[in-house]
Amino acid sequence: MALIVQKFGGTSVADARKILAAAGRAVATKRAGNQVVVVVSARGLKTDELIELAAEVTDNPPPREMDMLLSTGEQESVALLAMAIQKLGEPAISLTGYQIGIVTDSTFTKARIQSISTERMRKALDEGKIVIAAGFQGIDRDFNITTLGRGGSDTTATALAAVLQADECEIYTDVEGVFTTDPRKVKSARKIDRISYDDILELASLGAGVMHSRSIEFAKKYRVPLRVRPSYSDGVGTLIAPESEEHTTVITGVALVRDAARVSLQNIPDRPGTMSLIFSKMAARKIPIDMVVQDVATAGLADVSFTVPQEDLAETLTAAQAAIDELGAGTVQHGTNVSKVSVVGGGMRTHTGVAGQMFQSLADAGVSIGMITTSEIKISVLVDRNQADAAVLAVHDGFKLNEAGSKKPSVGFTPRTQGNGSKSGRSRDEIERDVVARLQAMEDIVVSEVQLDPDQARVTIRNLPDVPGVAAHVFTAVAEGQIMVDMIVQDVGQGGLANLSFTVPRSDLDQCLLLLREVTEPWAGAELSFEKQIAKLSVMGIGLRSHTGVGEKMFRALADAGVNVQLINTSEIRMSAIVAPSDGQRAYDSLIRMFRA
Ligand code: ADP
Ligand code: ASP
Ligand code: MG
Numbered sequence: 001m002a003l004i005v006q007k008f009g010g011t012s013v014a015d016a017r018k019i020l021a022a023a024g025r026a027v028a029t030k031r032a033g034n035q036v037v038v039v040v041s042a043r044g045l046k047t048d049e050l051i052e053l054a055a056e057v058t059d060n061p062p063p064r065e066m067d068m069l070l071s072t073g074e075q076e077s078v079a080l081l082a083m084a085i086q087k088l089g090e091p092a093i094s095l096t097g098y099q100i101g102i103v104t105d106s107t108f109t110k111a112r113i114q115s116i117s118t119e120r121m122r123k124a125l126d127e128g129k130i131v132i133a134a135g136f137q138g139i140d141r142d143f144n145i146t147t148l149g150r151g152g153s154d155t156t157a158t159a160l161a162a163v164l165q166a167d168e169c170e171i172y173t174d175v176e177g178v179f180t181t182d183p184r185k186v187k188s189a190r191k192i193d194r195i196s197y198d199d200i201l202e203l204a205s206l207g208a209g210v211m212h213s214r215s216i217e218f219a220k221k222y223r224v225p226l227r228v229r230p231s232y233s234d235g236v237g238t239l240i241a242p243e244s245e246e247h248t249t250v251i252t253g254v255a256l257v258r259d260a261a262r263v264s265l266q267n268i269p270d271r272p273g274t275m276s277l278i279f280s281k282m283a284a285r286k287i288p289i290d291m292v293v294q295d296v297a298t299a300g301l302a303d304v305s306f307t308v309p310q311e312d313l314a315e316t317l318t319a320a321q322a323a324i325d326e327l328g329a330g331t332v333q334h335g336t337n338v339s340k341v342s343v344v345g346g347g348m349r350t351h352t353g354v355a356g357q358m359f360q361s362l363a364d365a366g367v368s369i370g371m372i373t374t375s376e377i378k379i380s381v382l383v384d385r386n387q388a389d390a391a392v393l394a395v396h397d398g399f400k401l402n403e404a405g406s407k408k409p410s411v412g413f414t415p416r417t418q419g420n421g422s423k424s425g426r427s428r429d430e431i432e433r434d435v436v437a438r439l440q441a442m443e444d445i446v447v448s449e450v451q452l453d454p455d456q457a458r459v460t461i462r463n464l465p466d467v468p469g470v471a472a473h474v475f476t477a478v479a480e481g482q483i484m485v486d487m488i489v490q491d492v493g494q495g496g497l498a499n500l501s502f503t504v505p506r507s508d509l510d511q512c513l514l515l516l517r518e519v520t521e522p523w524a525g526a527e528l529s530f531e532k533q534i535a536k537l538s539v540m541g542i543g544l545r546s547h548t549g550v551g552e553k554m555f556r557a558l559a560d561a562g563v564n565v566q567l568i569n570t571s572e573i574r575m576s577a578i579v580a581p582s583d584g585q586r587a588y589d590s591l592i593r594m595f596r597a
Contacts, residue, residue, distance in 0.1 A: 194238065
């Protein structure tokens, strides 16, 4: 007998008719011979309404009380759904986070799951009941109610699917599946039939609201087969699964974070420990910093820029000023009304030209690029907010994401377990104990790998005209030379000029410089420089951004080893830094100690 987890989002249980429809689906799945666990969100806009209500009562609602309030939305839904299922003639039991035994830490409003006990759910399932679990909520060790952050019911669903070793986790929502970009914003968005965990993780973390990004961390870690499906039809939706050989699109999708703010610390000392200090100030305030960009220093002074959610700006500026005061030099500068546009695709690992094409599409649409960061599988740019929609559309259609057609995935699933045993030969109980134990460690083991790449070289072009089209020119030329570009970094321009740095394989450096000399010729003031020997360090893992502490630890490790950082860029799943080659091994050892400790 297979076990299926089904999650229904807010719009899918908004009224009595929809609740009965969701109940019908769960009942049909049970009657087809499966065990069923249903995870439900609060109805419709309930969570938003509760947040507004609290705001009418106080400007500053205490987070503990906020969680007490918000958790009621899901409690209402589970009860109604259990009634609906019983009306349709199947036994069902509704359970709150507490009753299921979802234990979290005490970070109210964005708590992390630490453990889940499966006993009560198993017992109910074995009695033939459909289990209806409240999404988004848990309880801390002191029995306070906690919530997992907006959109957190997805995370409840995948976490339950992981501990219960479900055969499939179905996410029912109000669109046909995962699209190449938000289908409500871009008409030409196209549904994706199958997407890898890495691609959806980047897309979700970079702003695609369709799935809570932490839910994908669970799914990836525990290999939960996920399917995002429409609740209003029988559409097959999108399968989220490990990368497959057949599905080799270069670019998977485009995501947007509309409300970002940029903070820059300029003319700060270029010495070991500077970044560590700045990151520790941010981490102490739990500010999720994103899109970190540090270019090579000039005359012993460095600049670093990063983005934060607009609502964290004031606090970030206070923290930044505190860092400057302690460093004894530098100024803080910021920009509001900016948005982050990202393209994501596993195929970037092996294809040249993605950056050039993205920048060209933006230039054609007259969009100026504020900052650039890249990782192996994504490129993010910062643009003015009033150009954000135009930028998404330009990039989406520029990559012809509206056109590509790939094969339809098969519908349904293959049961992974039989009876009480499993294919791995271990008993269900053994597997469950193992998953629960690993779940407890989830909080700590975000970093999965530290890498030292000694084979790259750095290229920097200073004093480029800060106008649309320049970056496109540069990267198109490099791509035409078949050179794989890695780690692109561009900070905000100053005085109409911008600096751009990136790394290329050392063996391609000479050819790259030749090409660049040619492209930069028309730009009178542009200065090309390079460094043949550099060491690139990367810390990889999942949810790096939601763990502000990872950046802090990384830069602390480098500072402890007395290593100066020349260039930085980050993504959701990787943080990279360029250091002098003579520092490479020492930096690597220090990072290993820090993250294995
Ligand atoms: P639910 O209430 O079911 O959890 P959400 O509102 O959280 O639903 O997520 C679904 C919404 O996500 C869609 O209505 C869509 O507007 C938005 N969305 C953003 N980016 C994407 C994307 N790339 N693919 C599909 N939907 C997206
Ligand atoms: N009800 C919560 C929210 O609106 C959780 C969820 O829907 O996933 O954010
Ligand atoms: Mg959601």
